Structures are given as structure tokens and as C-alpha cells.
Amino acid sequence: xxxxxxxxxxxxxxxxxxxSLVELFDDRNSIVDELNSLGLPNVTFSLEESIKCSxxxxxxxVKVDGVEEDEAMEHSHDHNHQHHHNTLSDIKAIVDSLRxxxxxxxxxxxxxxxxxxxxxxxxxxSVEEVHFHEVGAMDAVADITAFCYLIEKLNPKRIISSPIxxxxxxxxxxxxxxxxxxxxxxxxxxxxxxxxxGTRGELCTPTGAALLKTFAQSFSQRPIMTIExxxxxxxxxxxxxxxxxxxxxxxxxxxxDDSVIELEANIDDMSAEDLAYAQEEILSSGALDVWSTSILxxxxxxxxxxxxxxxxxxxxxxxxxIFKHTTTIGIRRSLKNRYTLNREESVIEDNGSRVRxxxxxxxxxxxxxLEFEDLKEIAKKSGKxxxxxxxxxx
Numbered sequence: 001x002x003x004x005x006x007x008x009x010x011x012x013x014x015x016x017x018x019x020s021l022v023e024l025f026d027d028r029n030s031i032v033d034e035l036n037s038l039g040l041p042n043v044t045f046s047l048e049e050s051i052k053c054s055x056x057x058x059x060x061x062v063k064v065d066g067v068e069e070d071e072a073m074e075h076s077h078d079h080n081h082q083h084h085h086n087t088l089s090d091i092k093a094i095v096d097s098l099r100x101x102x103x104x105x106x107x108x109x110x111x112x113x114x115x116x117x118x119x120x121x122x123x124x125x126s127v128e129e130v131h132f133h134e135v136g137a138m139d140a141v142a143d144i145t146a147f148c149y150l151i152e153k154l155n156p157k158r159i160i161s162s163p164i165x166x167x168x169x170x171x172x173x174x175x176x177x178x179x180x181x182x183x184x185x186x187x188x189x190x191x192x193x194x195x196x197x198g199t200r201g202e203l204c205t206p207t208g209a210a211l212l213k214t215f216a217q218s219f220s221q222r223p224i225m226t227i228e229x230x231x232x233x234x235x236x237x238x239x240x241x242x243x244x245x246x247x248x249x250x251x252x253x254x255x256x257d258d259s260v261i262e263l264e265a266n267i268d269d270m271s272a273e274d275l276a277y278a279q280e281e282i283l284s285s286g287a288l289d290v291w292s293t294s295i296l297x298x299x300x301x302x303x304x305x306x307x308x309x310x311x312x313x314x315x316x317x318x319x320x321x322i323f324k325h326t327t328t329i330g331i332r333r334s335l336k337n338r339y340t341l342n343r344e345e346s347v348i349e350d351n352g353s354r355v356r357x358x359x360x361x362x363x364x365x366x367x368x369x370l371e372f373e374d375l376k377e378i379a380k381k382s383g384k385x386x387x388x389x390x391x392x393x394x
Contacts, residue, residue: 003252004156005222006212008164010243011203014143016233017211019060020247021150022047023231028058031153035146039099043142050234053242057232060146062139088116094141100149102347107148107214108141114210118187140207147211157342158252160223161216163193167203185209191316193219199239218259218312225250260288260309262336263318265328266295268303275304278325282306285321286314309336341367348393353378355393370394 006017025031028047035045042065050059061068086094095108151159166181166189173182180202181189188209212219231247267275279290287308297303306326310318322331341360348355348370355378356371370393379389 001157001252002155003158003160003223003225003248003250004151004154005225005248006159006161006216007222007246007248008162008204008208008212009197010199010235010239010241010245011165011167011205012161012208012212012245013205013235014140014147014207014211015060015062016235016245017208017247018143018146018150018233019047019058020231020233020245021147021154022060023058023233024154024229024247024249031150035149037099038145038149039097040142040145041094041138043138045142045146052234052238052244055232055242055244057234057244059234059236060143062142064138064142068139088112091141095145098145100145101152103345104145104148104152107151108144111144111148111207111210111214114188114213115184115206118184118206118210121187122183143207144211151215154249156249158258159215159217161212161219162221163195163219164189164204164209164212165197165199166194167199167201168196169200169202171202181209182206188213192313199241201237201239213313216313220312222248223252225252258338258340260336260338261312261315262334263308263310263315263322264332264334265306265322265326265330266297266303267306267326267328268297268301269327270304275306275326278322279306281325282308282318282321285317286310287318287321339363341365350393 006012006020022028022031032045032047036043044063044066046061046063048059048061050057091112092109095105098105166185169180170177171180171182181194181204182202184206185202185204188206189204192209192213194204225248227248227250229249231249233245233247235243237243270278275292279292283290287310289309291307293305293307295303295305306322306328308318308322319331322328341362344359346357346359348357355374358369358371360367370390375386375389375393378384379386382389
């Protein structure tokens with residue numbers, strides 16, 4: 001199985017992660033040209049050779065109107081200049097205009113949604129009211145878009161990251177001097193294994209944390225894999241240790257496609273209505289799937305076994321949701337290996353109607369299914385039956 005592994009022993013930042021991916025390609029210049037053709041306003045990508053502790057890698061330079069954003073920030077601090085602060089709707093308008101696939105656009109907005117929720121929590125504002133500063137600047141939009149674009153191009157079946165080194169001390173932001181990890185970064189890192197190895201400085205940025213939280217299916221040591229390529233994404237700062245993210249691309253020797261955690265709880269004192277609501281909340285907390293099974297418990301009591309499948313990085317949030325929304329006082333946990341088909345989503349548009357199609361393939365089979373919620377919405381608006389709408393789009 002094609003596996004991408006990120007080694008984040010010196011943290012993670014958007015430019016470092018992006019540079020590590022570019023290094024996995026043969027013709028890096030062509031990849032940079034592709035990034036420059038995505039339609040990011042006034043943005044220029046360039047890949048620079050960088051050497052850290054005598055190791056050669058690449059640094060991804062992103063300039064907006066010919067200036068790197070960190071230089072612009074320093075100029076702003078020195079001269080009291082005001083930065084343009086984007087809202088989530090501003091970011092979406094930019095992303096919608098890009099020359100990338102719908103899948104990449106959705107990934108970019110998913111990353112920003114994670115950042116917006118963290119900023120909302122930290123500043124006590126609604127998600128819609130959040131004004132992005134460092135993470136809303138055009139170079140961050142560029143880093144996130146480039147990363148999502150390259151992931152789609154590489155198309156790994158599985159993405160894993162090591163636990164993330166945050167560093168310590170203080171960092172300068174548009175809000176002032178804040179402790180490391182910065183509050184928004186710390187919020188994003190909830191549920192993800194992270195640590196501080198004593199390095200003074202901000203090693204993990206909100207952008208880096210959000211990218212890995214979005215794409216990594218687990219956070220652990222590098223699995224047994226046959227390595228085909230290694231990419232070195234270098235940071236700008238120098239430390240005693242080589243300041244880089246390493247991306248390993250290769251074949252995972254695991255017999256199974258994927259591993260997930262199954263959480264179970266037996267419940268005998270909740271109504272069907274309350275259980276249905278609990279399942280909705282558990283699913284929205286990050287579970288991959290939630291279901292219930294009727295069981296016979298001790299003393300002949302009828303009960304329900306609530307089950308949820310979850311990624312390791314989302315496990316704590318889902319556990320909290322189960323305890324919050326059910327009456328259980330204990331949850332069982334087991335690791336499950338599974339075979340999965342490759343999954344992609346496409347869109348059919350006709351006469352102003354838009355229906356998503358879920359496509360899956362692998363192991364010698366191909367399947368496709370029209371998104372039920374889209375069919376239902378069209379049926380309600382048109383007055384047609386579900387069968388008529390389904391037949392029209394099939």
C-alpha cells in the first residue's frame with residue numbers, strides 16, 4: 001500500500017511540509033511551475049536549496065508581491081503598519097477562484113475550518129467573526145493550497161505522521177509575544193501526540209498542525225515500509241539539530257489497508273430518541289462511523305451496544321463525546337485492521353442541479369453511488385420521486 005510518512009522531530013510548518021513533498025518528484029521545476037499556475041493572487045513559489053547540519057534539502061519560498069511574508073511582518077512591527085485580516089468567507093472566495101480540483105478546494109477549506117475553530121476558541125469569537133492574521137496571510141493560503149494540491153498529485157493510500165515536536169519558549173505574533181506552542185496551535189494539537197524536546201523556539205505552527213491533523217490518519221513511529229523516496233523540507237531558522245521535516249514515500253508492508261480503533265459501550269438506561277441524538281453528536285465529534293446493536297444484558301435486561309470507529313488522532317474527542325452524550329461509565333477499546341477500497345468523489349451537474357457521486361475501486365471491483373442527500377434535495381425542489389431523480393442521473 002502506497003504510504004506517506006512525515007517525520008516531525010523538528011516540528012511542522014506549512015513551507016517545510018510543502019517543500020518535503022516537492023522533493024518527492026523527479027522534475028521539481030515542473031512542480032513549482034504547476035504551483036505558480038494555480039491562480040493564487042500575486043503569489044510566487046520558488047524552491048531554494050537549503051543546507052542544515054551539512055544535509056541538503058529544499059526550502060519553499062513564497063513571495064506575495066515580491067516580498068516574503070515574514071519580512072513583511074517584521075516591517076509591519078517596526079513601522080506600526082496594519083495587515084489585511086481575512087475572514088473565513090474571504091478565504092473561501094480566494095479558494096473558489098483557484099485552478100484546482102473540487103477535492104483540493106474542499107481539503108483547503110477543511111484545513112481552514114480547523115484553524116478557524118481553534119482561533120474561535122482562543123479569542124472567544126464565533127467562527128464567522130474570526131479574523132485570521134498569520135494564518136490568513138496569502139503565504140499561508142499558498143502553503144495550504146500547495147500542500148493539498150501535492151497530496152492529490154501523489155495520491156498516497158495512507159498518511160502517517162510522527163508525534164510532533166512543538167519546541168518551547170515564546171514566539172512573536174500579530175497579537176504580541178505568546179508562549180510556545182501558541183494558543184491556537186495548542187488547541188489544534190488536542191488529540192494529537194506532541195512533545196517538547198527542549199529546543200527553544202516555535203517549531204510547530206498553526207498551519208503545520210492543521211495540515212497534519214487534516215491528512216494524517218495516525219501519529220506513530222514509522223511503519224515497516226519499503227522506502228522509494230525521501231524528501232527534506234527545510235525551515236529558515238538554524239538550530240543545533242537539523243531543522244527539517246522528512247517525507248518518506250514507499251510501500252507499507254502491512255497486509256491490511258488500514259487500522260482504526262473501535263470503541264464500544266453497553267447502555268440499558270437511555271431512550272431510543274436520546275441514543276439517536278447521541279449517535280449524531282458522536283459522529284460529528286470525529287467518528288468515522290457510529291452504530292448500535294440490540295443486546296441482552298445481565299439480569300435479562302434489554303440493552304444497546306453503542307459502537308464507533310475512530311482514527312487515533314480523533315480518539316480523545318470521540319471518547320469525550322460518548323461520555324458526554326450517553327449514560328455509560330465505561331468504554332471498551334480495540335484496534336481493528338481493515339481492507340478498504342480507494343475512494344474518490346466526483347460531481348454531476350445538469351440544469352443547475354448538482355449531485356455528488358461516491359466512487360470506490362480496488363481489489364478488481366469498481367462501485368459508484370449517488371449522494372442520497374443531494375437526490376433528496378432535488379426531489380423536494382422538483383416534486384419528483386427519488387426513483388425518478390435517481391434514474392435521471394444514472
